[in-house]
Amino acid sequence: NAGVTQTPKFQVLKTGQSMTLQCAQDMNHEYMSWYRQDPGMGLRLIHYSVGAGITDQGEVPNGYNVSRSTTEDFPLRLLSAAPSQTSVYFCASSYGMSTEAFFGQGTRLTVV
Amino acid sequence: EDKVVQSPLSLVVHEGDTVTLNCSYEVTNFRSLLWYKQEKKAPTFLFMLTSSGIEKKSGRLSSILDKKELFSILNITATQTGDSAVYLCAVEATTSGTYKYIFGTGTRLKVLA
Numbered sequence: 001n002a003g004v005t006q007t008p009k010f011q012v013l014k015t016g017q018s019m020t021l022q023c024a025q026d027m028n029h030e031y032m033s034w035y036r037q038d039p040g041m042g043l044r045l046i047h048y049s050v051g052a053g054i055t056d057q058g059e060v061p062n063g064y065n066v067s068r069s070t071t072e073d074f075p076l077r078l079l080s081a082a083p084s085q086t087s088v089y090f091c092a093s094s095y096g097m098s099t100e101a102f103f104g105q106g107t108r109l110t111v112v
Numbered sequence: 113e114d115k116v117v118q119s120p121l122s123l124v125v126h127e128g129d130t131v132t133l134n135c136s137y138e139v140t141n142f143r144s145l146l147w148y149k150q151e152k153k154a155p156t157f158l159f160m161l162t163s164s165g166i167e168k169k170s171g172r173l174s175s176i177l178d179k180k181e182l183f184s185i186l187n188i189t190a191t192q193t194g195d196s197a198v199y200l201c202a203v204e205a206t207t208s209g210t211y212k213y214i215f216g217t218g219t220r221l222k223v224l225a
Contacts, residue, residue, distance in 0.1 A: 031211075033212070033213065035215070040121070040217060041217060042118075042200065042215045042216050042217035042218045043155075043200065043202075043215035043218075044215070045212060045213070045214060045215070048212050048213075050210050050211065054210075056210055056212070058212065059214075090154065090155075092213075094213075097143060097204070097206075097211050098143055098144040098160065098162060098204060099160075100146065100157035100160060101146070101148075101155075101157070101202075101213065102157075103154035103155050103156075104154060105153050105154050106153055106154060
């Protein structure tokens with residue numbers, strides 16, 4: 001069972017570069033989300049989606065874009081990387097309302 | 113603004129001790145509260161609570177929700193070194209026909225042998 005697959009696991013970017021973090025799930029989950037985790041800050045919600053074609057902003061959306069063209073995929077785009085975006089990024093999915101989330105293994109991103 | 117606050121931020125105990133972790137919240141249109149355990153990498157699910165006063169148990173872990181006072185506690189009895197982890201609380205809130213999960217900062221638990 002693949003579950004939630006995030007790629008890449010590690011990435012180093014230069015300031016100003018753009019990139020896409022990939023997230024795919026094979027559980028036919030309706031809800032998908034992206035979080036960033038910084039020391040002492042817990043998981044902060046960047047963007048989320050309640051179904052294909054529907055996305056919304058979380059707490060810290062600036063500098064990030066998302067789209068949800070299929071149920072399975074929810075990529076996160078960094079438009080112009082900044083050192084403040086150095087973090088560990090987690091993608092999560094869940095079946096729907098009031099259900100447990102399944103997390104990907106995380107992407108450690110460093111922006112220099 | 114929706115908010116989830118966990119306390120304490122960190123805790124060091126010895127094996128065999130009992131610990132209580134706290135999670136308080138202020139969200140619009142609460143639906144559920146979830147606890148996760150995070151060791152090295154991805155958080156893993158522990159409990160989901162939707163009703164006040166009903167204790168959920170799994171082995172040495174238990175949790176309860178108080179929707180009137182807006183908090184939940186996670187108890188771990190007879191702690192073991194394998195319980196060392198960050199424990200995350202998340203609250204599900206609905207707004208304008210959609211829903212989202214908001215996490216607290218977590219409690220870092222270290223259990224010493």
